[in-house]
Amino acid sequence: MVTYAQGSDTVIFILHEIYGVNKHIIRVCEKCAEYGIDVIAPNLLKGHEPFGYEQEIMAYNYFMSNVGFANSVNQVKEVLRQARRKYKKVYLLGYSVGATITWLCTETGLCDLGIGFYGSRIRDYLAVEPKCPVLLFFPAEEKTFDVNSLILQLRDLDQIQVEKLCGQHGFADQFSQNYHQKASMQACKEIMKFVKRYK
Numbered sequence: 001m002v003t004y005a006q007g008s009d010t011v012i013f014i015l016h017e018i019y020g021v022n023k024h025i026i027r028v029c030e031k032c033a034e035y036g037i038d039v040i041a042p043n044l045l046k047g048h049e050p051f052g053y054e055q056e057i058m059a060y061n062y063f064m065s066n067v068g069f070a071n072s073v074n075q076v077k078e079v080l081r082q083a084r085r086k087y088k089k090v091y092l093l094g095y096s097v098g099a100t101i102t103w104l105c106t107e108t109g110l111c112d113l114g115i116g117f118y119g120s121r122i123r124d125y126l127a128v129e130p131k132c133p134v135l136l137f138f139p140a141e142e143k144t145f146d147v148n149s150l151i152l153q154l155r156d157l158d159q160i161q162v163e164k165l166c167g168q169h170g171f172a173d174q175f176s177q178n179y180h181q182k183a184s185m186q187a188c189k190e191i192m193k194f195v196k197r198y199k
Contacts, residue, residue: 001021001041001043002025002039002040002041003041004032004033004038004040005038007038008038008087009088010037010087010089010091011039011083011086011087011090011091012037012038012039012092013040013041013080013093014028014029014039014041015041015042015044015092015097015098015101015102016094017097018056018059018062018063018096019050019052019059020045020048020049020051021041022175024173024174026041027174028093029041032093038087042075042079044075044076045062045063045066046067053176069097069101072101073101073105076092076101076105080092080105080108089112090110091112091113091114092105092106092113092114094115094117095116095117096118096120097121099118099122100116100120100121102116102119102134103119103122103128103134106132107131108131109132111132112132113134113195114133114135115135115136115137116134116135116136116137117136118137118139118142119136120144120145122136122154123145123150126153126154129157130158133160133161133197134161135162135163135190136154136160137162137165137187137190138150138164139170140165140166140167140168141168163187165180165183165186165187167180167183168180171183171187172184172187
């Protein structure tokens with residue numbers, strides 16, 4: 001787990017991809033901490049060390065076999081309940097499986113807003129009814145599903161803002177071979193506007 005405790009009344013939980021709390025997640029934590037808010041990145045891999053990007057299949061299999069969405073959501077719900085006792089505002093920011101976990105947690109009433117990058121499995125949970133504003137980013141290119149179809153379904157829901165940006169899965173991760181600087185910068189601008197709107 002990575003923690004930046006700064007005495008803020010706002011906390012943001014950063015939820016990682018199948019790879020765990022890697023350099024990308026640590027960098028995101030550092031960037032968020034620059035705004036003076038508390039930042040926590042829980043390790044949802046049951047303490048397992050981060051996987052390398054070249055271990056994608058191994059990381060996916062480990063997550064699906066040993067962790068899973070239900071277990072992760074329960075784990076995040078527990079940290080959200082604890083955070084509710086301490087903080088005025090509780091935010092979630094997730095990447096890939098972390099984005100899907102964020103999506104699933106938005107209907108709990110335990111967080112004030114959710115932000116997700118390339119949560120492809122959100123398509124399996126379209127019955128979720130978020131109780132807070134949600135901002136979702138998807139890449140223009142996805143190998144496993146039709147991005148445009150999913151976006152059309154999500155845009156019909158209340159409090160949902162969906163953005164499709166250039167690039168592929170991983171466009172906001174500067175350590176990924178799919179990093180797309182322009183798309184990443186555009187996402188940062190959208191996040192700033194989104195957070196200010198609901199602050």
